[in-house]
Amino acid sequence: MSIFSEVKEYLTARQAAEYYGLKVRRKGIACCPFHDDKRPSMKIDKNYYCFACGVGGDVIDYVLRMHGLSQYDAVLKLIEDFQLPISVRGKVMFNEQEKARIKKEKAERERIIHIKERFKKWCNQSIDILRDCLLEVEKAENFLRNKPPDNVFSDDYAQILHAVPIINYWMDILCIGETAEKQELFMKNRREVEKLVQRVRSSGKRIMEESRGSVGCRDEQRGRCAL
Template identity: 30%
Template sequence: MCRCPFHDDKNPSMKVDRRFHCFGCGADGDVIDFVSRLEGISPKEAALLLARAFSVPYEDKGSPSRNRRPHPRQETPEQQFKRMERYCLRVLCDYRNRLGRWKRDYAPKGPEDDWHPLFVEALQKQDYVEYLLDTLLSPDMEERAALIASYGKEVRNLERRMAELDAGAAAGRDGHHRGRPAAPER
């Protein structure tokens, strides 16, 4: 539940899950409807905005008449920076959450147990990822810009690795399995 941004809401009246619904003003829809209404743009523009914001590849297969329309405006350098900043923050938060789960779920049960590679990774990377997140949340714009420029490729590699781990888990294999069942991802 949250306060609805579409009317003067003093108390939380909007329920948000896969869809949103405001019990106060009746606003309802999916993520595209939400962004469209919030930004005051068409649903198609909202979908394109979301695709760009979350680096989702898309292909516009519109009719030939649509191809003659002007293309959406190019992002300014500031918009590109903000998009990349949000992207890095999202990926690093996801990774930090996984590290916490791995540290808990893959911890050895006894002194004779082997250390699971994901447990070791959690021990090695947790402080580093916390440092990167602290820097991204810093009020110093130059620090944030330097981090994004320096670690952007590493963040993309992290996202790719997490997707590969998810695909391996979905296929029923854990590339690092060492004789005990893997704890489920939460």
């Protein structure tokens, strides 16, 4: 196997791109660094391709294009920067102990990348869930508008009113907060986010069901009085 094939066995274009500073968004979308890309138009994973300027290739092509290197120099740079256990020009660059260390470090890098991706996914999903939860609160409030007081004030409605400022606080953290604040929310309160959302949804559902039931009872009583 050539050193070119070996490098591609160890690395993807995305790993190299992120190592050299490219910010990759959800689903492997990024702003192309090879033209003045105002809107993310590059798809990158094992290989990369820009739908705007048409450039694309594998991890080696990305590095040679990014740093203005030959294909061979790009391979040497990747081997050196990522400390890959690959022989160059007939020389074994690392002994077995060093290879084991490099393998362990590679596994740790992949673990960290997985945690970051999981964290980013959770943040985006939580924003969507909390936004939907606020819409359900608004729906319940609109439903109760112009209803008699005995249909409005209840434990379920109190639960919703109590939850709204907490939801807005968490939304602020997730949308405009510092990374450390988001991480703290993820580590300490992600279960609370799930529980609060479930309570709000259950309360909103009961509010509308009980209100409809109360209206039905009153209508039935009026019908009996008319008889």
